[in-house]
Amino acid sequence: MATDQYVPVADRSELERDGQTVVSADGTAVALFHHQDTVYAVDNRCPHMGFPLAQGSVENGVLTCHWHHARFELAEGDTFDPWADDVQTFPVEIRDDTVYIDPNPEPNVPPATRWRNRLADGLQENLSLVMAKAVLGLDEADDGFQTPLETAVNFGTRYRAAGWGRGLTTVSYMADLFRTVGGRDRRRAMYTGVTAVADNCADEPPRFQQPAFENDRLPKARLKSWFRRNCEVRDADGAERCLLTAVDTLPPGEVTELLVTAATDHLYMNTSHTLDFINSALSTVEHLGWAEFAPQVLAATVPLLTDATRAEEQSAWRQPTDVAALCLDAHDRLPELVAAGAGATWTEPDGFVETLLSTDPAVIVEALCDAIAAGATRQELTDAVARAATRRVAYFDTGNEFNDWNTVHHTFVYANAAHELADRTDATELYRACFDGAMSVYLDRFLNSPRAPVPGPGDSTREPETIREDLLAAFDEQGAVDRAGRLVAEHFDADGDPTRLKRALGQGLLREDAGFHTNQHVGAAVRRFGAVSAAEERQLALVAGARYLAAHTPTRRESEQTFSIATRLHRGERLHEATDA
Ligand code: FES
Structure with a gap:
């Protein structure tokens, strides 16, 4: 029995004669098929890329689209090919040799x-x-x-x-x-x-999460020492059980302390990635909720600790100057330095960042030790190292080998991660990241030789919008690195809205087939902008982001093509002018 929702759409006898046709019902193009004495109605747009399904073939209860040959079970629309999605079907009734369909059936799921x-x-x-x-x-x-x-x-x-x-x-x-x-x-x-x-x-084996220990009365000190010991000997299962017990029993700041400590028990682990990835995992847990997501997310960070490379095992950190030994000695001195600085307020000496950029690693380490003994907080010192690391990217000389962009990039994200972690933990061990980050800044020094010119204050009379358009055009050219940096500086000179400038950077990034490091770098530059208040530092953060992005663009933009196709389909636009019958 037809209800009011059903509308007449075709003559049944004519459909039987023709086999298939297209009708319009409530603004939707619907393909009708007469197949094996039954009438079927499906959305005429193939769910894959919109080809008219009325021009497809039906055989043995299977509808095949002619564009990429996706196949659908005709009655309910289920696809045989998951890349194509199921096709919408419509209930059919026959009354007095007329085909009725319900053009607005209740969806099976919201x-x-x-x-x-x-x-x-x-x-x-x-x-x-x-x-x-x-x-x-x-x-x-x-x-x-x-x-x-x-x-x-x-x-x-x-x-x-x-x-x-x-x-x-x-x-x-x-x-x-x-x-x-x-x-x-x-x-x-x-x-x-x-x-x-x-x-x-893709093609990776799955992960099986370990359980926490039954004993929920283990004190932090014991869990911390067990966790570090298991990471030290690269026992991932043991480390994961300790960490999950900590997640179950300790507040987030103390769990973060365990992670930061293990991530700085060795130097510059995984060439920066361990500390940065752990910081990203913690940021994700904050987005999603600690109670529900901390166990699975933080457990997944354990291989970053147990499988990591350790910079003290790399010759660049040992020769010609043993900067690893300088770091490890400073780590050992931390309890005494922190005790000396307790209650004191540090005032950053003039030229402190230039000291961190200097060519004598012993001087750099001593400057950091002096700062801690004078009361420099984790936030202050990680910020200073991040300022130095930002300059390594902003000053990067384009005459270097292309791969060296990633050398300064890694230092930059490591230093930024350390600075962000200072808001998540007050662990003394976080100071260790200052020494490791500063030594990486030191090791990168030849990549600023000579320093690329960072534009100073100018007298731009151009509209900020025009400057942003020029910036996007710079990302369309190969190698417009210095130009991109100048345009960011000009935008600041023109008193342009930095929010719009950051959006332009995001736009320049997201239209590309950006690799992991480029996504990470621009994201880190934008986060660095938000972490500092001084105009010079904000400008340098975005100069660094724009220069790195310009060095890696343009790309083929294949992913943008896919995204555009999806957008057009979503809007109901037609992608294909079908001609076959
Ligand atoms: S299979 Fe139908 S449009 Fe691709």
Whole structure:
């Protein structure tokens, strides 16, 4: 019995004669098929890329699209090919030889659930178009980054035995950048993050999380010493059980202390990545909620500690000057230095950052020791090292080998991570990151020889909007590194709104096939901007971000092509002028 929702759309006999046709019902183009004495109705737009399904073939209950040959079970629309998605079907009734359909059937699941499930499918199969469509669908539900971040973290922490890697770090950086950029770039940030997780997990074995210890009365000191010992001997399972017990029984600041301590028990571990990735994991837990996400997220960071390279084992840190020994000696002196500085207020000496950029590592280490003994806080000292590290990127000479961009980049993200961690823990061990970061700044010194000119105050009369357009044009050219830096400085001179400048940087980044380091660098530059208040430091942070980005653009922009296709499909635009019958 037909209800009021059903509308007449075709003559049944004519459909039987023709086999298939297209009708319009409530503004939707619907493909009708007469197949084996039954009438079927499906959305005429192929869910993959919109090809008219009425021009497809039906055989033995299977509808095949002619563009990329996705196949669908005709009655319910389920696809045989997960990259294509299921096609919407419509209930059919025949009355008096007339075909009626219900053009607005109740969805089987709410749209937000459907898109969340599709995002999980896309992550599982590493299907970028499926993930792009899911992100757009979720954005329509006005969910912000929450669901994409949750879904990607749930997937990434389970399906990569090696734990927290580049993918999850990228999605963490993108969750921050999401707040900076606007409109379409927010959706691109989500897409960039989730696709990075899928890519990083593709073909990887899964992870099996260890349980916490039953004993929930273990004191922090014991858990800390056990955790460090297990990390020291590279026992990942033992370390994970200690850490998960700490997560269950200690407040977040004390769990962070365990992680920071283990991450600085050796020097500059994993060439900066260990400290930066742990900071990203902690930032992600803050986004998603400690109680629900800390166990799985922090457990996934353990391989960053147990499998890490250690800078003291690398010849560059041992010869010709044994800077590793300088760091390790300073680490040993920390209790005495911190005790000396207790209650004191440090005033940063004039030229302190230039001292950190100097060519004598012993002088640098002594300057840091003196600062701690004079009461320099973790925030103050990590900030000073981050200022020095920022200059290594801002001053990077383009005559260097291209790969050396990553040398200064690693120092920059390490120093930034240490500074951000100072807000998450008051562990004495965080001072160790100041020495390690400063030695990395020292080791990078030849990459500023000569220093690239950093533009000083000028007298720009141009409109900030024009300068931002020029900046985006600079990212369209190969190697417009110094020009990009100058344009950022000019934007500050012109008193342009830095929020718009950061958005332009985000736009320049998100339209590219940016690699992990480029995503990380621009994200870190934007975060550095937010971490400092002095105009010079803010400008240098964005100069560093723009110069690094300009060195790595333009790319082929393949991912932007996929994202654009998904966007057009989402808007209902037609992608293909089908001609075959
Ligand atoms: S399979 Fe139908 S449009 Fe690609």
